[in-house]
Amino acid sequence: MWKTRIIALSILALGVWAGAHVYTTEVEGTNPFRLGLDLSGGSYLVYQADVSKLEGEDIGDSMDSLRDVIERRINAFGVAEPNVQTEVHSIGIEGEEHRLIVELPGVTDIDEAIELIGQTPELEFKIENPELNTLVLNAQINGVLTTLESTTDEQEMLALAQEIQDLESTRYISSSLTGAYLKKAQLQFSQAGAGSFQSQPMVGISFDDEGSKLFEEITSENVGKTIAIFLDGQLVSAPMVNGAISGGQAVIEGNFDIEEAKTLVGRLNSGALPIPISLISTSSIGPSLGQDAVASGVFAGIVGIVLVALILILWYRLPGLIAVLALGIYTAFMLWMFKFIPVTLTSAGIAGFIISIGIAVDANILIFERMKEELASGKRIYEAVSLGFTRAWDSIRDANVSSIISAIILFWFGTALIKGFALTFGLGILLSMFTAVTFTRLVLLGLVSKEPQSKIMRFLYMSGIKK
Amino acid sequence: MHIIKNKKIFIGISLALVVSSILAISIRGLSYGIDFTGGAITEISYLETPDINEIKSNLASASIDAQVQAIGETGVVIKTKELNEEQRKTIATLVVDPYEGASIDRYNSIGPSVGKELRTKSLYALILVSLGIVLFIAYAFRKISEPISSWKYGFVAVITLLHDILIPVGILTLLGVEIDTLYVVGLLSILGLSVNDTIVVFDRIREQLSEQKEQDFDKLVGDAIYQTIARSLFTSLTLIAVLLALYVVGPDATQNLSLVLLLGTIVGTYSSMFLASPLLTSLVSKKGTQ
Numbered sequence: 001m002w003k004t005r006i007i008a009l010s011i012l013a014l015g016v017w018a019g020a021h022v023y024t025t026e027v028e029g030t031n032p033f034r035l036g037l038d039l040s041g042g043s044y045l046v047y048q049a050d051v052s053k054l055e056g057e058d059i060g061d062s063m064d065s066l067r068d069v070i071e072r073r074i075n076a077f078g079v080a081e082p083n084v085q086t087e088v089h090s091i092g093i094e095g096e097e098h099r100l101i102v103e104l105p106g107v108t109d110i111d112e113a114i115e116l117i118g119q120t121p122e123l124e125f126k127i128e129n130p131e132l133n134t135l136v137l138n139a140q141i142n143g144v145l146t147t148l149e150s151t152t153d154e155q156e157m158l159a160l161a162q163e164i165q166d167l168e169s170t171r172y173i174s175s176s177l178t179g180a181y182l183k184k185a186q187l188q189f190s191q192a193g194a195g196s197f198q199s200q201p202m203v204g205i206s207f208d209d210e211g212s213k214l215f216e217e218i219t220s221e222n223v224g225k226t227i228a229i230f231l232d233g234q235l236v237s238a239p240m241v242n243g244a245i246s247g248g249q250a251v252i253e254g255n256f257d258i259e260e261a262k263t264l265v266g267r268l269n270s271g272a273l274p275i276p277i278s279l280i281s282t283s284s285i286g287p288s289l290g291q292d293a294v295a296s297g298v299f300a301g302i303v304g305i306v307l308v309a310l311i312l313i314l315w316y317r318l319p320g321l322i323a324v325l326a327l328g329i330y331t332a333f334m335l336w337m338f339k340f341i342p343v344t345l346t347s348a349g350i351a352g353f354i355i356s357i358g359i360a361v362d363a364n365i366l367i368f369e370r371m372k373e374e375l376a377s378g379k380r381i382y383e384a385v386s387l388g389f390t391r392a393w394d395s396i397r398d399a400n401v402s403s404i405i406s407a408i409i410l411f412w413f414g415t416a417l418i419k420g421f422a423l424t425f426g427l428g429i430l431l432s433m434f435t436a437v438t439f440t441r442l443v444l445l446g447l448v449s450k451e452p453q454s455k456i457m458r459f460l461y462m463s464g465i466k467k
Numbered sequence: 468m469h470i471i472k473n474k475k476i477f478i479g480i481s482l483a484l485v486v487s488s489i490l491a492i493s494i495r496g497l498s499y500g501i502d503f504t505g506g507a508i509t510e511i512s513y514l515e516t517p518d519i520n521e522i523k524s525n526l527a528s529a530s531i532d533a534q535v536q537a538i539g540e541t542g543v544v545i546k547t548k549e550l551n552e553e554q555r556k557t558i559a560t561l562v563v564d565p566y567e568g569a570s571i572d573r574y575n576s577i578g579p580s581v582g583k584e585l586r587t588k589s590l591y592a593l594i595l596v597s598l599g600i601v602l603f604i605a606y607a608f609r610k611i612s613e614p615i616s617s618w619k620y621g622f623v624a625v626i627t628l629l630h631d632i633l634i635p636v637g638i639l640t641l642l643g644v645e646i647d648t649l650y651v652v653g654l655l656s657i658l659g660l661s662v663n664d665t666i667v668v669f670d671r672i673r674e675q676l677s678e679q680k681e682q683d684f685d686k687l688v689g690d691a692i693y694q695t696i697a698r699s700l701f702t703s704l705t706l707i708a709v710l711l712a713l714y715v716v717g718p719d720a721t722q723n724l725s726l727v728l729l730l731g732t733i734v735g736t737y738s739s740m741f742l743a744s745p746l747l748t749s750l751v752s753k754k755g756t757q
Contacts, residue, residue, distance in 0.1 A: 279552075300717035308705045358705055402662045
């Protein structure tokens with residue numbers, strides 16, 4: 001008896017703690033709910049990658065480097081918590097489709113978002129500008145550098161840095177060789193020779209037939225000079241040409257460590273194996289629309305819970321009150337899980353949660369109706385409570401298992417929106433089995449004694465029974 | 468006992484509703500939203516109530532074929548075919564830039580391949596969920612073979628499922644509600660709720676069968692319905708309360724979802740009492756085991 005009461009009280013205390021924790025972290029903003037783009041505002045872009053020119057085994061790597069490149073571009077613009085991922089779709093469409101999904105929270109201007117992502121990564125091989133007067137350029141750069149050192153204004157510093165970059169880029173002019181001719185880049189290691197214990201990582205590149213010819217031409221014309229490799233307009237490396245290179249094979253040596261070399265390989269491959277991407281789906285939601293949705297979603301949740309509480313208490317009296325308590329604990333635990341798993345909340349997810357409230361209550365209704373039947377047949381309260389739970393359990397279990405089956409299929413199969421719904425719905429059903437069954441049972445059994453009952457107890461338990 | 472005695476009437480009502488739903492669907496056709504067909508939606512908010520006709524003529528001047536609807540006091544929704552970059556920008560210059568303080572609240576463009584994928588996936592999901600549920604019921608009732616075999620419970624559950632889906636879809640088609648992803652989520656939840664209700668009554672029948680085998684099956688089913696009627700009504704009542712809250716004060720985005728579920732709950736409650744179990748007794752009579 002006391003054991004039952006203590007366990008019930010501990011669960012209640014845990015529920016209160018969870019609720020308080022949810023409340024304080026939300027008010028203080030230390031761990032706010034994670035809101036999906038539809039609620040927080042932002043852009044969601046889906047690109048289709050054209051992988052038709054790639055070999056099967058290269059697709060995964062190329063998609064990865066594509067993702068890395070785009071992630072870098074977005075990070076460069078300081079978007080908070082962007083999400084870039086690749087997906088393969090094969091159900092419901094012809095063949096396979098490789099997609100790149102970009103989520104940009106807070107970026108509500110679709111033009112800005114699309115510009116951020118830009119087009120295919122661009123790899124260029126540039127040669128030294130023959131008309132360049134290095135002395136003049138160096139003097140110019142030094143001049144700008146002096147100004148840069150003496151300024152403190154941030155705007156001006158940025159402008160000057162850009163100026164230096166522009167000047168630097170005049171050192172090289174475009175050649176006809178671009179990433180379109182590069183077949184592959186791969187990580188290589190120099191042979192560890194006598195006197196050196198470690199092999200040095202290098203980047204090997206190979207061109208296709210036409211590229212090989214161009215490369216041979218360019219290298220033969222530029223012996224003793226550097227060839228600059230630019231990716232997205234940024235200088236990656238500028239190896240020195242030691243002699244004409246035929247056969248389309250080259251090695252970029254540099255002071256790389258393995259990580260840097262790997263990154264370069266990835267970047268070269270993403271430029272070398274251009275995966276053209278095209279925008280197939282866009283969605284952007286302004287911040288005000290999202291705020292409205294959160295506010296009205298929360299309000300609907302509160303109204304729903306209050307209505308359910310009224311129905312339960314008016315019809316089932318004391319057990320109803322306990323069911324409402326269980327519902328409160330259920331809500332506190334759910335919200336706590338949303339924060340700390342964490343679950344990204346979308347409007348569909350909130351709907352799933354609100355509907356799961358209905359299912360949680362159903363378990364209690366099944367139990368209470370069963371209890372009333374047992375009471376009506378003349379059983380004592382304690383017995384009636386135990387029997388009510390035992391007998392209702394089969395129905396609750398079967399009904400919930402079928403709901404969980406639906407949730408799993410939806411989660412496994414659905415699009416992002418449906419997944420959000422299935423997740424909160426499924427979590428809700430699992431948790432409700434605990435709060436609506438275990439907790440309510442502990443409290444109800446803890447409240448009644450096995451001894452003969454008072455009239456008040458009978459009134460509190462037996463609504464709608466005339467006996 | 469009345470429900471089983473008058474089962475022809477109740478089954479008849481269900482049949483009539485299903486037939487008229489099918490008629491409504493086939494005559495009016497299902498209207499898919501852009502999620503499924505591909506297309507674009509632009510939602511714009513203005514400082515003052517906009518002149519819809521002016522916006523329409525602005526768009527027409529650039530020969531953009533669009534449906535324009537007012538939303539709320541100062542908002543407008545523009546539905547078009549899928550837009551390319553240029554067309555999207557044209558819309559902005561035509562109906563946003565000329566108005567001070569106007570801004571695009573929501574823009575959603577979905578390519579035809581994404582739409583097609585979603586359509587197929589939704590259909591697969593519906594079929595898979597139904598299949599999963601039927602298999603589960605056949606399993607959960609595997610110990611029962613008298614007076615009817617356990618797979619017939621599963622069969623009746625599927626008929627009830629179809630009934631519970633078709634009637635809301637029929638009504639929503641008449642109301643002109645567009646089918647989007649959340650609509651499908653709603654239908655899928657109806658599957659779950661409908662089976663919940665059906666299982667609760669079947670479960671009672673199962674229990675009665677194991678306790679008192681000698682009883683007449685029709686009477687036993689009738690008793691099971693009456694014993695679960697309070698639960699069915701109260702569960703529906705609480706669900707309806709929650710859904711009404713979601714529909715009336717909830718976000719616009721989930722309004723159709725709650726409407727789908729409201730209809731599903733009402734039809735599902737009816738069918739668990741007046742369709743599923745009476746059908747079960749019909750299966751016995753035909754077999755002639757009584």
